[in-house]
Amino acid sequence: MEGYPSDGSCDEYHAGALPKRVLDWSYLMLNTQTLAQNLEALCNDERRHSEHIEAIILSNNQLTTVPHIISRFTHIKVINVSNNGMVRLSEAICECPLTTLIAKNNLLESDSIPKSLANITSLMELNLSGNNLSVFPEQILEIPSLKYLFLGGNRMTEIPQEIWKLHSLQVLYMGGNQLTEIPASVGELEHLHSLILCDNMLESLPASVANLRLLKSLLLHKNQLKTLPPEIIALKGLSELSLRDNPLVVRFVRDMTHNPPSMLELAARIIKIHSIPYSSEEVPQNVFEYLNGAHYCLNPKCKGVFFDNRVEHIKFVDFCGKYRIPLLHYLCSSKCMENVNANSAEECSLSNDMMKKVLLG
Structure with a gap:
């Protein structure tokens, strides 16, 4: 496998199969106002049983945010608002019992991510790739249930030392950012099996990466790596290692x-x-x-x-x-x-x- 694209464009719902009760309103040219009207009508239609809907797909529309009425869908597990040009994530989303939130390829900045995001204690997958995040949103660190975190294709320059708080994390996707170093605390993510750091500006890796005993995929292509820590030999389960377009392979x-x-x-x-x-x-x-x-x-x-x-x-x-x-x-x-x-x-x-x-x- 060649590896993941640097913008984090992986559409799989890792937290589980897509629920059966899906409301797919993608590619309908909806703006925030028309979406609110349609959701209101749906909630008021007793024949539609809107309370049973578990997934709402709103990708490829014209939304700038999500209307508050979304919180009335009390059984919703999956929301996908990708490719909308959104400038703000609504607080209403944080009132839903989500397991998966996908908001990739929008215009979200670090301060447009609601602080209450940490209130979604059931969240297992979060995809904010392809936005304008310049700083790692600290509220994400308060979601210990997260297993899959996609933050590729942004403008972040560092991963916080407190990344160890995400102790359930299995996939950490940080490709396509502006990272210059990786904190040693990444080595404390004991359940991690995929670490994607491609297309950054890394010159080295911390030796603590060798502590990731379950790691299977380590993607490091398109960086400035000149050497690797000798401790990496301890990763006996590693089956995918990508190093192309680094000084250590371009100019040995x-x-x-x-x-x-x-x-x-x-x-x-x-x-x-x-x-x-x-x-x-x-x-x-x-x-x-x-x-x-x-x-x-x-x-x-x-x-x-x-x-x-x-x-x-x-x-x-x-x-x-x-x-x-x-x-x-x-x-x-x-x-x-x-x-x-x-x-x-x-x-x-x-x-x-x-x-x-x-x-x-």
Whole structure:
């Protein structure tokens, strides 16, 4: 599967099958006033049994908002007001016992989402993709029943740290925004199986993504990713990984960065390599802490250490036996780079094929 479109245009009702009692008034050129009149007539017609209606489809009309009379439909579970040019979500919607609210491809801004949205305690699916949201609506964080959240194709620059509150979330769609980073708290969404972050401006991912043990789909194409956290290998159930149009696949990183180490680092390396004993009573506290901050070289044939000065090396790593992904490793010197490359000739010769597999993810 190529992945989801960045505008979040997925019309499935994930919260369950569409109810049997459906009122479909889509493509009727209705404005807010004519809709109110028609709903009023429907409610007053005893033969129509309007109280049994469970879904109202109002997509592709000319609504700027939804009339308050919608709250008289006391059994309604699904409302779809997509493709209307709506500028405001009505408070009346929040009085309905909804499980699904779809309002994608409108003109909604962050302050036009009612605060009372959090009152819909039964809501499981919310789709606000393709609007003008510049800020993640905080009231969404107060709906712990949410399982499917679509906010793609907006103008949001960040995901709030409090995203962990949506502990029931299974799908988080944030493609087509202006995100530059992802909070570590995303790793606390333990039920998440789809994380869509494509078409943003991400340069890295938090290592906490590896905590998403149920994750099956991770879409990261069209970002600015140069590396992936090595911890991602822990995602054994991941079956879809999209990385195309990122620097790590467009311009595969093999540049070595290595500046001359400082005298402090050279001395500290000698102390650690030769196991020269030291204590906080013998050396200044800042030097003691510096020595304890040593990192060991990842080359298995090297016993070296490094502190601030290191060599960056990209290595292909097997991923679930399906394909290999490039991960960033830190080595202590350029000699270790040569040793690693000498042992990885086969990997290098197969790099093009492997990268194609990553792209198809």
